[in-house]
Amino acid sequence: MGSQQQQGQLERTLGFGEAFTIGIGTMIGAGIFIFPGIAAGRAGLAASVSFGLGAVVALMVALSVAELATAIPKSGGTYYFVAEGLGPAVGAVVGLGLWWGLVFASAFYLVGFGLYIDKITAELGLGWAVSSQTIGIVSALLLTLVNILGTEKSGEFQNLIVGSLLTILAIFVGYGLLDAFGVMGRATVPEDFAPHGIWPIFTTASLVFTSYLGFAGIANMAGEIEEPSKNLPRALIGSVALAGALYVVTILISTSAFGSERLAELGETALVEVGRSYLGQVGAVAILVGGLLATVSSANASLMGSSRSVYALSDDGILPGWVSEINESFGTPHAAIVSAGIPIAAIILFGRVEVLAEVASFLHLVLYGLMCVSAWKLRNEAPDWYNPSFRAPGHPVVPLVGGAASFGLILFMNPASQVIGAGVLLAAWGWYEANRRCRTDESIGPEPEGDDDE
Amino acid sequence: MSEEAERSILEGETRVLLPLQLPGDVDLSPALVEVLGRARVFVLGCYVVPEQTSPEHARSQFEDDAQASIERVSAVLESADIDVETELVFTPDPAHTIDRVSDNLRIDALLWVEAVERIENILTVVSPGVEYDRVVKCLATVATAGNPAVELIEFADNEADETERDLALDGLVARLEDAGLQAAQLDSESRISTSPREDLEEMAGDYDLVVLAYTAEMSNRQFIDDVRRRVGAPVLIVRTES
Numbered sequence: 090m091g092s093q094q095q096q097g098q099l100e101r102t103l104g105f106g107e108a109f110t111i112g113i114g115t116m117i118g119a120g121i122f123i124f125p126g127i128a129a130g131r132a133g134l135a136a137s138v139s140f141g142l143g144a145v146v147a148l149m150v151a152l153s154v155a156e157l158a159t160a161i162p163k164s165g166g167t168y169y170f171v172a173e174g175l176g177p178a179v180g181a182v183v184g185l186g187l188w189w190g191l192v193f194a195s196a197f198y199l200v201g202f203g204l205y206i207d208k209i210t211a212e213l214g215l216g217w218a219v220s221s222q223t224i225g226i227v228s229a230l231l232l233t234l235v236n237i238l239g240t241e242k243s244g245e246f247q248n249l250i251v252g253s254l255l256t257i258l259a260i261f262v263g264y265g266l267l268d269a270f271g272v273m274g275r276a277t278v279p280e281d282f283a284p285h286g287i288w289p290i291f292t293t294a295s296l297v298f299t300s301y302l303g304f305a306g307i308a309n310m311a312g313e314i315e316e317p318s319k320n321l322p323r324a325l326i327g328s329v330a331l332a333g334a335l336y337v338v339t340i341l342i343s344t345s346a347f348g349s350e351r352l353a354e355l356g357e358t359a360l361v362e363v364g365r366s367y368l369g370q371v372g373a374v375a376i377l378v379g380g381l382l383a384t385v386s387s388a389n390a391s392l393m394g395s396s397r398s399v400y401a402l403s404d405d406g407i408l409p410g411w412v413s414e415i416n417e418s419f420g421t422p423h424a425a426i427v428s429a430g431i432p433i434a435a436i437i438l439f440g441r442v443e444v445l446a447e448v449a450s451f452l453h454l455v456l457y458g459l460m461c462v463s464a465w466k467l468r469n470e471a472p473d474w475y476n477p478s479f480r481a482p483g484h485p486v487v488p489l490v491g492g493a494a495s496f497g498l499i500l501f502m503n504p505a506s507q508v509i510g511a512g513v514l515l516a517a518w519g520w521y522e523a524n525r526r527c528r529t530d531e532s533i534g535p536e537p538e539g540d541d542d543e
Numbered sequence: 544m545s546e547e548a549e550r551s552i553l554e555g556e557t558r559v560l561l562p563l564q565l566p567g568d569v570d571l572s573p574a575l576v577e578v579l580g581r582a583r584v585f586v587l588g589c590y591v592v593p594e595q596t597s598p599e600h601a602r603s604q605f606e607d608d609a610q611a612s613i614e615r616v617s618a619v620l621e622s623a624d625i626d627v628e629t630e631l632v633f634t635p636d637p638a639h640t641i642d643r644v645s646d647n648l649r650i651d652a653l654l655w656v657e658a659v660e661r662i663e664n665i666l667t668v669v670s671p672g673v674e675y676d677r678v679v680k681c682l683a684t685v686a687t688a689g690n691p692a693v694e695l696i697e698f699a700d701n702e703a704d705e706t707e708r709d710l711a712l713d714g715l716v717a718r719l720e721d722a723g724l725q726a727a728q729l730d731s732e733s734r735i736s737t738s739p740r741e742d743l744e745e746m747a748g749d750y751d752l753v754v755l756a757y758t759a760e761m762s763n764r765q766f767i768d769d770v771r772r773r774v775g776a777p778v779l780i781v782r783t784e785s
Contacts, residue, residue, distance in 0.1 A: 097590065097606050099598040100634035100643075164597035204736055315634070391596055400600050415604050420566075421595040523621035 103246030103313050105320045107248075111390070112304045112328030113213035114251045117258070118387025119201030120300025122337055122380040123357050124441065125343045130353025133295040135283035137340040139293035140300070146498065147301040149491030151329050152481035155322035158308035160467070160477035162317060165401025166308045172405075172535045174463025180519060180535065181407045183456045184398060185517035191395035192468030194302050195388045197445035199225035200437055202384035206360045206460060208376050225437040232389055233430025234261025236396070239419045250386045257379040258335055262464045264367045280348055292368045295501040298335055299446040302453050303387065304329050305460075306394045307322040317479030344352070355441065387431075395429035396422055405535050406528075407521060444509070447502045451510030461492030551639050556583040556626075557684040559779075560650040561639050563616060565590040565609050565631075571616050571739045574661045575621045575777055577754065578685045579654070584620055586629045587636040587644050588613040593636065598633035599611040599695050601784065608630070650782060652681045653719060657777040659751050664692040666750040671699060671708055673756045675715050683722035691751070693724065697741035747774040754779045 128136035143217075157170040167187060172180020194470040203221030210219075283290060307314075307324050314320050343352060343363045352359045360380070364372035400422055403413035408428075436445065465488035467475050482486055499507065551595055554665050559582040564753040565567050590609045592601045613629050618625045645653065669678060690726050697712055699705075712731045720726055736742045747753050753776050755767075 097588075097602050097631035097633050099602065099610060099631050100636065100640045101638045102634065102639050159712060164599040194756065208756060236595050239595055310597075312597070398594065404600075404603070413600065415601060417566075419595045420591070420601070426595065486554065 099312055101313055101315045101317075103310060103320075103321055104315050108307050108310070108314050108320055108324035109328050110248055110251045111310065112307045112324055113255070113332060114386045115303030115306050115390040115394070116301055116328060116332045116387070117251075117254055117335070118384050119198040119304075119384045119446075120297060121258075121339055122270055122376070122378065122383055123201045123204070123446075124300065125340055125363075126352050126356045126359030127443070128297055128306055128340065129291050129344050129349035129359075131285065131296070132289040132350040133284040134280060134341070134344045135281065135290045135463075136202045136293050136297075137337045138283075139290050140336040140340055141299055141333065142290070142294040143298045143301050143498075144329060144336070146298070146457075146491065146494045147304060147329045147485050148326060149331070150365065150461060150495060151304055151325040152483070153488045153491060154305050154308050154477050155325045155458075156477045156481040157460060157464050157467070158311040158321050158325075159318050159479045160475050164309065164312055164313040165404075166311050166396060167305050167396050168405075169170065170308070171456065171459045171463050173457060174467045177405075178518075178534065181402070181405075181458065181521040182514055183459055184402050184407065185450045185520060186514050187456050188395050188398045188402065188429070189513045189517075190302075190449055190456065191391045193231070193430055193440075193445050193449035193452065194299065194438055195391035195429070195433045196225070196298060196397065196437045197442065197449055198384045198388035198391065199228050199433065200440065200442050200445060202228055202381065202388065202441075204357050205377060205380040205384060208361060209381075211460075211472075212373065212377065213392045215325065216445070222437055226434045228385070229392075229430060229434040229437060230381075232385075233426055233434075236389070236392060236426045236430070237416070237419060237423045239421045243369050247386065248482050254379055254382055258339070260371075261364060261367070261376065261379075262335065262338050263344065264372075265363070266338070266369060269345045270335055270343050275388030280344070280390050284349065291498075292501045295498040296443065296447060297336075298450045298454065298498055301332065302449060303390060303394070304332075305457070306390060309394060309397055322479045322481075326461070327489055330518065333372045357444070374390075383415075390513055391469065392426070392429050392433065393455045396425040399425040399428050407524065442504070444506050448509045448513070451502060451506055452513060454540055455510075455514065459493045459494035461488040461495065464488045465492070497503065524540070545725040552566060555665075557581065557586065557649045557662075557680055558583050559684075560645055560648065560653045561586045561616070561656065562637070562653060563613065563656075564603065564637060565612055568612060568654050569616055569656055570655060570658055571619050572659050574659050574751070575617060575656060576625070577659065578662055578702075579625055580623065580688055581621065581684045583626045583679065584611055584628075585650065586617050586627060587647055588622070588629070588631040588632045589639065589640050592635050594631050594635055598635065599654055605633075607647045608631075609750070613649050631764070639699050642677045645782060651677050654675045655771050655778045655780070659777055662689065664693050664694065664750050665696045665752045665754060666747060667693060667754040667756075668739075669697050669712075669715065669756045670693060671704075671711070675718065675756075676755070677781050677783055678715070678756050679718045681779065682719055683724065685752070686728065686781065687723055687785065690725060690728055692730065693719070694750070695726050695729065696746070697731075697733045698736040698742065699733060700735070700737060700739075702735060705733070730742075743770065744773045747776055748775055752777050752779065754781060756781050757783050 118338050163169050168184035171183045203224035206224050207504045355362050361373050361376045364376035402408045402414045414425045565588050591599045617627045617629050632640050718728050753774050758781050
């Protein structure tokens with residue numbers, strides 16, 4: 090209890106479970122429900138290695154992020170992690186890049202959501218031909234509206250969604266494993282491990298890396314997590330490890346059930362057919378429901394994450410101040426939410442699934458790589474203010490390899506995604522420069538951490 | 544509870560937490576200020592932040608307004624010579640914040656403010672098996688100014704153990720008299736009820752202040768919120784379990 094002049098406290102309400110759920114809810118989304126068919130078509134059974142590679146890269150990044158988050162526990166943290174380590178210009182570029190990275194990710198999830206709705210109407214024989222894009226756009230606008238109106242206790246709802254998702258996937262994986270080992274007495278499809286060679290394993294890894302996006306969102310909420318030095322690293326690493334394990338096993342069993350060629354033919358909703366082959370109609374419906382829950386929860390988490398990045402950027406003068414204003418009636422940052430929601434709807438209109446996914450990965454991977462570099466640099470330079478309560482093991486190998494691997498994955502993307510991703514970063518840099526020159530007070534960028542009175 | 548712990552609850556000042564839900568204005572009736580005259584009051588401003596907004600973000604925009612709302616309430620208390628401390632918390636989960644702060648500050652009771660003209664009668668709901676120490680302490684604090692009538696009511700779900708319950712209730716009356724309340728102020732009743740909540744809401748309309756002894760069933764926050772909303776009178780929730 091303090092005097093009236095003391096600053097208001099910020100309640101920490103998220104325990105390990107909640108933080109872990111945020112990570113899982115963001116990550117397990119369209120990736121695993123959309124990619125098995127595409128990935129198996131590209132890399133065969135070795136697509137499981139692609140997912141595994143993604144997990145290893147994400148784990149190395151997660152270690153660095155955990156260290157940075159315990160040293161710089163601010164809302165919109167990931168932007169500050171880079172800005173504090175590598176300077177305001179780089180920070181601004183990745184901050185703006187993350188805003189758009191999450192926009193692309195959310196668009197990708199919502200297109201996936203549309204594909205699943207499509208599949209359901211087909212399944213029910215409704216003959217209702219609304220394109221998955223239209224559904225995606227309408228959902229983007231609806232999510233924007235819901236978030237502006239503000240939600241209370243949606244955490245419990247989120248727990249329910251993630252709980253149902255994990256249950257569906259656990260049954261799927263359990264059944265699939267028994268099947269793969271021949272317990273169900275059905276022949277599995279024998280096949281070459283890597284029918285198309287080694288190269289596709291890497292290109293597939295860079296495509297499916299979208300399935301890991303979002304774990305760093307936990308770090309964006311560092312200020313709201315109880316006992317962050319303990320819970321942040323556990324939630325970050327635990328959620329990546331669980332998601333990675335689920336993905337690898339799902340790919341293995343899906344491919345062994347159908348063979349990669351057949352899986353590729355089934356395309357984006359291949360997993361539904363795998364579910365049907367295990368448990369008939371019930372299996373198909375379970376996967377459809379899982380797909381819907383997963384895509385919409387990931388899309389929503391990314392939309393909110395994007396609006397938080399916009400706030401951090403506006404707070405630091407990189408975006409205009411009005412963007413971060415909170416609506417007096419709803420208590421929500423309506424302009425920041427719209428700044429994420431409208432671009433999501435717009436790019437769904439133009440985007441193809443694979444390009445949306447890769448551009449999202451591109452922008453996130455740049456941020457991830459730079460966060461690793463920042464973690465490495467800050468640990469080496471050890472400025473006075475840098476006192477992480479969690480120190481990642483394996484320094485300097487983990488941040489350096491994690492950073493190199495993040496940048497490395499970008500090289501395997503298809504050129505269209507690389508061009509769009511680079512274009513976004515270039516535009517971000519242009520914006521930052523133009524903005525800086527227009528200002529005389531040079532108040533752009535974060536206050537140096539050492540001067541911070543908190 | 545050890546004898547020592549029991550003594551420490553009974554002795555010393557009565558610590559009352561006044562949670563304010565912000566944004567929003569709270570009108571603290573003079574009658575309530577009078578009731579709090581012998582208590583040590585902690586005003587807790589809970590600025591409720593939706594999930595879409597980071598608490599840090601809300602603080603940067605609304606801190607001044609929130610502090611002003613709290614100050615208005617604390618100024619009213621201070622002008623009545625009441626010992627006041629204040630705290631402002633930006634929180635997505637006010638229930639969590641209230642519990643945490645109550646534990647930290649060893650709060651005896653929470654007062655949910657509602658406009659009231661005068662406090663002439665107090666309805667006190669007790670349950671079988673509740674520790675009465677804090678109930679005695681809080682009633683001794685709030686029911687001595689102006690000598691309001693205090694109705695003690697206990698809801699039981701069946702006839703069993705009736706004698707035992709009556710004895711316990713008589714014991715509570717005796718302890719309240721020891722603590723300084725007049726016998727003429729006190730009345731007690733044990734009632735069989737299958738729906739204590741509805742009965743409480745119905746009865747509460749006739750009283751100026753409702754005192755609830757916090758029990759395990761109330762740990763469901765929704766229960767307290769519902770009762771508070773429907774009762775239409777200020778509610779003092781006595782913490783009996785910490």
